[in-house]
Amino acid sequence: MAEHPAYPVGLRLTGRRVVVLGGGQVAQRRLPALIAAGADIHLVSPEATPSVEAMADAGEITWTRRPYADGDLADAWYALIATGDTDANTRASAEAERHRVWCVRADDADAATAWTPATGTSEGVTVAVLTTSAKGRDPRHTAAIRDAVVEGLRDGTLVAPHHRTRTPGVALVGGGPGDPDLITVRGRRLLAEADVVIADRLGPRDLLAELPPHVEVIDAAKIPYGRFMAQEAINNALIEHAKQGKSVVRLKGGDPFVFGRGMEEAQALAEAGIACTVVPGISSSISVPGAAGIPVTHRGVAHEFTVVSGHVAPDDERSLVDWAALARLTGTLVVLMGVDKIGRIAETLVAHGKSPDTPVALVQEGTTAAQRRVDATLATVEETVVAQEVKPPAVIVIGEVVGVGPGTVEAPTE
Structure with a gap:
């Protein structure tokens, strides 16, 4: 088995029985994702970390306070074996094999029937990195690859074009006080996906140089008609480009709603029937x-x-x-x-x-x-x-x- 690569698959565990053996640090790290997946989680362990105990107290998991016993994996769809008892882990792994339950074993990956990939998420996309075979498994390396991909998706340095129609609209993005590193992760990602960027003079100007050549950049500081007409002109530009089906980012300095006239723009967009997303920024x-x-x-x-x-x-x-x-x-x-x-x-x-x-x-x-x-x-x-x-x-x-x-x-x- 070790000579063949693992077959990657995504498990849909909503409402399905998942058994976790052991309430220590491994369970503490893995349980949140299982909870988020909507699994019916049954923890079997005589003790648990305070965080795991809090999950049980909140009703997110069902906790049976005893060691593993034969039969605990009956009717399970998936099992995580993570006790400190090697003998119990071996017996549980054997039970999982008998019942054909996909089983992750924290103490001996080679003896398991499933492996947990290094995962991360970015705007509805889950990135999972898995070593192809048991030989040469390097969890730190796979985690580093996962981190690099997720960070690239989040900050916009790794851009994957959308092939399905996107809903046009406007994002009011707070760019922070000026240092381009202080914009939020979401703000930077939306910038990387924009078709049009309408930028304030006080926004993080250095980020504009990173935009792809096809992105139209409009300098809000140079919109004509004077001080009191400038806001109306900005509103009109936002509405016009959004109605053309484009993804528009209004890049503002600081936070959009801290002396930034962000609500005026949001109100104008709402009156025009245009979807608006507000991305808070770090206020100066x-x-x-x-x-x-x-x-x-x-x-x-x-x-x-x-x-x-x-x-x-x-x-x-x-x-x-x-x-x-x-x-x-x-x-x-x-x-x-x-x-x-x-x-x-x-x-x-x-x-x-x-x-x-x-x-x-x-x-x-x-x-x-x-x-x-x-x-x-x-x-x-x-x-x-x-x-x-x-x-x-x-x-x-x-x-x-x-x-x-x-x-x-x-x-x-x-």
């Missing part, structure tokens, strides 16, 4: 301070953090921010889009009771190779911004947490 409000060595919360220093938009000044009638209330908070205040308004913001906070000595940090081009951090206080921040020529995009952090970290963290390099 927490990731950029973290990259600069600033925790937005810290035990004994800040028990809350507040994120506000600074694109309109505190004395602007359009402002929806209660700056007086923010001045009374003892936690961290993170201001986005506020570089050119920071003088009036600082003045307002101080006027409502915030100490002029409150630390302030401005992190420009956070998470990119151009990242730099400039520190000040509420009393000095306006003149510091001018003197240091701080330019947008920059995240402003106000609060005692500014002094907690180790100082400026070295920016990523190419």
Whole structure:
């Protein structure tokens, strides 16, 4: 038998009896997949790990608390033998052979009638890697191959074209704060499958260079008609391309719903009857301070953090921010889009009771190779911004947490 390769097959175990012998680490690793497959799982073991016991307590498996006994594999479709008793494993394996039950044996793969492949999933596809024969079995090698394939599918570096018709639609993808490595796995995969990408100026621009030549890239920052018409033009572009049956990705900086007008775009798509998928992204409000060595919360220093938009000044009638209330908070205040308004913001906070000595940090081009951090206080921040020529995009952090970290963290390099 060992001279012939194993025959790969996918077992459909929904509602079918599966017997697991042994409640140790092997069972702990294998049980979740069997549960996900919908199997009727019967565990036979005098003891189990806390995680396995929790599965039994939750009703996901049935646990018989005793050692293996002859007859336990009767009526089973599949068995996993993973006890620490070699004699019991041998007897159970023999029973599986008598009852023609496909059996995986953790302690002796050569004595088993089935092997468990190294598996991983990506968007409805299961990748299973199996050594072709017992001779030369190398579980670490098969696991490494599995990891490489799954990672490639997830991050878009390994792209398999769809041969069935895809449902056209739009994905609002949060690209993160700027470093291309900080986009989510799902976001990167959707980018790799896109026909059209409509990209923000603050999105991870380096990812655009990885797109195939046929992908149409539209720079949202250059859509005409001015500031207030730009959003309407973006909405129209999303709708137009999706109605042409194309897969469209709206690549946005940070998270689509954190000052990103993502909901406006989702609403426009819904009104047009176009399917929309939202892929959350890492918001610059927490990731950029973290990259600069600033925790937005810290035990004994800040028990809350507040994120506000600074694109309109505190004395602007359009402002929806209660700056007086923010001045009374003892936690961290993170201001986005506020570089050119920071003088009036600082003045307002101080006027409502915030100490002029409150630390302030401005992190420009956070998470990119151009990242730099400039520190000040509420009393000095306006003149510091001018003197240091701080330019947008920059995240402003106000609060005692500014002094907690180790100082400026070295920016990523190419």
